[in-house]
Amino acid sequence: MDKTILPYIISGISVGGQYALIAIGYTMVYGILRLINFAHGDVFMVSGLLMVYLAAALPLTVAIPLVIILTVLLGFTIERVAYRPLRTAPRMSVMISAIGVSYLLQNLALYITGGLNKNYPQIPWISDRVTVLGMETSRVTIITPFLTIILVVLLVLLINHTKIGMAMRAVSLNFETSQLMGIRINSVISATFIIGTFLAAVGSMLFFTNYPGVVPTSGAMPGLKAFVAAVFGGIGSIPGAVIGAFIIGICESLIKGLDTILIVNGTITEQIGLATFSDAFTFVLLIIILVFKPTGLFGEKTTDKV
């Protein structure tokens, strides 16, 4: 492959893997509750902050599992406190509640950090520098996609072969009927949030090891992008979300480098600032998908009843 483009692709795959881990949480929650959990990106950020504070006080071997446990607990609590009481309320109310939680988490983080950038602790080994295909990068960049795929395979196995997985699939197909069939909806939803936040916690470790600065708004953009990835892949579909995330990660990285790529190719002679659109591109992709194929790449068709 072209030596110019390779670094962008590798960096894109790595970011994509991190988005994928967040996107799964979105897609699972949306599949079951039909709720865009706006707070999911902020849970991801809080997980990063927890690591910052815990790693300062405890050895990493204790801090890492503790961060995961606390993040999962946070996700579980948010569902209990902010979404469960609104189960029968209109969808708009639940979405507003999600926006409210996101606002609260960001402000809380602002208060605790004093609004300052917190440096993410270096996790040994994975943050070391390695040389791949003649290119210098950190080990986490290389590990991320593999770890993501392993986790996704485990998750798919869980969903297809365990009782709770079956219950999840049933609930996402039809909420009311599953309830009538004796599925305990609340525990299924809790399980969904637990799995989603667990993956977000892992994603946050990889992400912040790669980009070691945590601020209160760190979660907002990755969160939105992960949601777009979930929509792109077809909401409710886990492989779809993962593929969507990788595509978005790679495109984003390529767009940031597009000026340079074109200059090196000789297509253009001076910078035209296309990198400005690296975030906006994600949304262009979203709108194209929503307008032309609202069910996403792998989404199932739904029929509306009058």
Place this chain on the structure above:
Amino acid sequence: MKAVKTPEESRLISWISFFAVLIFLGLVLLLDQLIKPTSSVYMLMTVLQKGSVYALAAVSMNLLNGYTGLFSLGHAGFMLIGAYTYAIFTIPSTSRDTVYQYFDAVVRFSFPETFSNAMGPVGTALGVLVAVILAGLLAAVFAYLIGLPVLRLKSDYLAIATLGFAEIIRAICQWQKLGPITNGSNLLKSFARTSKFKVAVGGLKLTLSTFVPVLIATVSIIIIVKLINSTYGRAFKAIRDDEIAAEAMGINLARHKMISFTVSSFFAGVAGAMMAMVLSIAQASNFKSAMTYEILLMVVLGGIGSTSGSVIGSFLFVAASEWWLRGLDSGSFLGIEAPNIFRNGFRLVVFSIIIMIVVLFFRQGIMGEREISDLIILRRRKRKAGKEAAK
């Protein structure tokens, strides 16, 4: 409860509102003369200025989210268009080159200047007005174009698509290649702003820094209220309550949703222009989705589907965050000294907790779907009934 008014009561309410608005405007004009920027209660004026910007933004969002039932999160984008349009067309020619310090500005005229050359001081005011209206119109045009593909989407997909468009608008405004128009991602300033709104009427110098934004917001909100009470407003509510029934009763969904979306965006654009003139700067990076969320929370605080609620909600929001709760950030609040707890950011934490409580336990907000007029009428009826019972 909403009160169904008799014709007599409606007339009464129109008179009351007419005088209330008149008195309010007069009071603002008076305060504008009395309270100088160095005064310790000038925060009141800041709250009035910013509050009126957010009130208009919230009311226009409520028109869409509360009355038409379209959950859109693109407000910040339309406000951005409004702010930029207003700013670009009111920068005086002498300041243009310093504002566009890295670019060759393309737009080389300013409405207030052009008009004042032709008509004197009245022209300046007219120029500002034209720029504000142009700001709204441009936002409406963008809304129309965006509405074509996205308005067919359902609830949360609509929300996320409009959010996306707002981000795209922001990126476009920040693009270096558009620098000659938008000044790239840099600050726009030196345009006509409230701190410069002063007139001399026959030797009497009047300050209009707060009066102008309050006036624009009041007029705009009155127009929105009139729209809501018109046959179109009723059609919007029908769409909100039951889209299928509305369509079956001959209401063209696509057309009416588009009307609501463009009108809402028009006033969002006006609010954006006001935001620029109040802050005296305009910069794309300020119009993030967080701004939309804040406006949404104001609407929720006031009660979705209540215009007076949105106005109250936004003034409360602004006053609490800019003024009353400031002590929470700076060490002492209500006489309690606790610098370790009351430090930077605590105000926002308290604030978000209050909002979560409203969202979870007082879902109706302050006003529910009622208006102030409903409260007045109900009160009046109660009093009348009481009097009759006493007889």
Place this chain on the structure above:
Amino acid sequence: MRKDRPCILRVEDVTMQFGGVVAVNNFSMEEYEGEIVAIIGPNGAGKTTAFNVITGVYAPTNGRVSFNGDCVIENYPHGKMKKGYLGENAGKYTKVLEPTPDRLTALGMARTFQNIRLWKSMTVFDNVLIAKHLKRTSNLFSATFGANKAEEKQQREEADALIETVGLAGVRNELATSLPYGKQRRLEIARALATEPKLLLLDEPAAGMNPQETVELTKFIGEIRDAFHVTILLIEHHMDLVMDISERIYVLDFGSMIASGTPAEIQANEKVIDAYLGVTDDA
């Protein structure tokens, strides 16, 4: 049959398929001005689907609907459909007119719903008044700035008159959803009448009513036909009501029409008795 009068509604060979399920199969019917015609059939026979095709909610997989002499719905074979419409059922519409429900209503077709769909946050009066929106001549600006006062006043008076006629004047200012079931049905009919239709389509108007209310409703339907000069097409389960007021009846079973004729003919038809009357008369 009143063939001497103009044909208001003509349905030709309508088929509606959802995936593999054929909800309506090759259904044809016609109705002439001033008639009251009923479509009956057991649960799941495809009555409401047929209704939804006629009112433009669904685009038929095949077939044609003409209203008042104009062809309003016609489909390409094999479900090749036009995608110009941006509403609820984007991509489902056919070539002529893009017959969305609101356009058909504007042409003079109004309906009620099986599971009452009133605007729930609004009063009885507002429910009727909003249906008058269709008849406005004011545009956005004249409506907002009060330049349409005369029209607004007239529409309000018309709405009040309509409420009076259907006997809801006493509850004019009540919330629509606070009314008892029977009155909600009446209100839905009044709302449909407010659009000044030529053809009124009633989807199970007597569903959930007791015998007393049903008798009143039967009378009411006859009255409105005469008072408003509308043609009525209704779907009904209540055999009493159907037999009393309809002039002709079409019977659907599993999507196909198995009989048509006057009430007397239908009552005597063995196929109908087998398929419907003898089996699932739950009314």
Place this chain on the structure above:
Amino acid sequence: MKKILAVALVLCLVLALAPMAFADNPVVKIGVFEPQSGDNGAGGKQEILGMQYANMLTPTVEIDGTTYDVELVYADNASANDKAPTAAQSLISSGVSLVLGSYGSGVSIAAGDTFAAAEVPAIGVTCTNPQVTSECDVYFRICFLDPFQGTVLANFAKSELNATKAYCLAKQGDDYSGGLCNYFIEAFGKDNCVYEQFPEGTSDFSTYITNAQNQGCDVFFSPVSTEAAAQIIAKANTQAIGMPILAGDTWDSNVILNAAKGTDVKICVTTFYQEGADPEFDKGIKEWIKSDATALANNGGNDELAAVTVMGYDAYYVALEALKAAGSVDPADVLEVIPSVEYTGVTGNIAFDDIGDALRDSAFVKSCNTETGVWDFVTVATVK
């Protein structure tokens, strides 16, 4: 319920307005207009440190025969241009005689109008963009300007680092980094520069470094906030950037030192002060920082001095000079005398020209010692 709420709100209002308890001496208020959160929060806090230290050493000032207690009044502009006017207004409303700050040029430009409308003078400490003073009659500053700094850096890159092609990275919409890059490019030669901007909230700097490498640049100029700086340095290390990183005065901070320690990235910055120029002052302030837990935390956890802290220290004394010269605590009087104030501080001579800018013609160039984690003095640069 609603009534209680209403009463509570009114109570809040009354208490918020209630006057503070009076001290023995009359009080003169100096406004501190600095970011304490957001991108520039760390830098703003370091700048405040200098003022606080100076205030501790000299808590009173004699104005027109009366001894006043000096009170620092803080307002956080949150590094955001849209928050700046309100923060400025809150200072004005609290009755300050003059204002110091801010770290970061954008917020100063944004707030200029508000200060001008109230005719309250402001003295910029380290805001280097020319527009801060050129567009505002009440704004002064004690630091050098970007055209100067940009030229110094460009000359340094050419002559000392032998660079022929420069990669410039600024933050979108940031007047400080954007302005400085612009002047750097002007001095270095437009054709030899690659200029890119990253959007707010960017955490992935690896692509920008790749861009610089791919386009064959030999110096990486990124005068961005310290927050972004830490991440750029980390990425530069893992991607073996292979060219020196050059930056302006914001990077003279221990955040950079901490990030660069133990890496093999070469970093050079221009700044206002070199530690050791006034050993007595250095010793005093370091002791104070170490003794005060909050100060230590605000300085990033160690006692490495940032130039902005020293500038903050000098700015406080310039403010006192102005108050003394005015003989009044009225902002209008202070405004009148500032242009003629002169003061010799730790960072050198401070006097204003007719635009309100400091008359300064030299900058220190320092490089980061990645082994020990301190700044090494390189040279004093001037522009002829």
